[in-house]
Amino acid sequence: MPDKHFIIYKPYGFLSQFLSNDSKQQKKKFLGELHNFPEGIMAIGRLDEKSEGLLLLTTNGKISDYINSQKVDKQYYALVDGAITNEAIAQLKQGVEIGFNGKKYKTKPCDVYVLNEAPNLPTRSKKIRDARHGPTTWISVTLNEGKFRQVRKMTSAVGFPTLRLVRVRVGNIHINNMQVGDVKPVEVFF
Structure with missing residues (x-):
């Protein structure tokens, strides 16, 4: 199955992760509420709960590792x-x-x-x-x-x-005119 990639505008108040079984986080908001993402999706880097904006998601761990390494502004x-x-x-x-x-x-x-x-x-x-x-x-x-x-x-x-x-x-991916909660599938990041 080919890898899937998304760019999203993470809203304020959401965690940069997907549903947790942790009972302390049951009242938290997770990325899965924004879209029906494929199995194995992960956030590339994180934005804390009070931060917002551009967040990249992928099913490819190597891309995630590359972007998280100190090579990408x-x-x-x-x-x-x-x-x-x-x-x-x-x-x-x-x-x-x-x-x-x-x-x-x-x-x-x-x-x-x-x-x-x-x-x-x-x-x-x-x-x-x-x-x-x-x-x-x-x-x-x-x-x-x-x-x-x-x-x-x-x-x-x-x-x-x-x-x-x-x-x-x-990197070269900008938030441009995205609105809060927008999710856009993309073919590749870089």
Whole structure:
């Protein structure tokens, strides 16, 4: 049977996995609720429950391993709390120290810049605080590693916690005009 591949716009509040037998997760939302996926499907990388955006799915473990290896860039748009400073952007670009598996970890250098205007993204299902609570800034972060909650930990490390995180690109695959919950079968990723 040929491998199957999909790109999806993972909604906020969904886990990047399929139904679990774990009784603690019975009230959680899983990717299988979005589409009737084939047997053996797996997410390539993950987005945490509070993150949203582009997620690749495949039945081919070798493709998953390749994309998860540090060879493929992943781009995120992050709405951060506050008017981010040039100094904080410079720190993010150089790499910052975050906690990972109970140890300190310095992130690799990455591409970070301020977006001049808010990106055209679908409205999130859960309201984000508004400007009455102070300024916010949209930034773009492109990295080729993927530690647990890395972008969130990075922005917090420089004093600007992430309020909304959307993955918009993996390699040459862009989210483009996809809407929350969209599922698109594709022939191949790269």
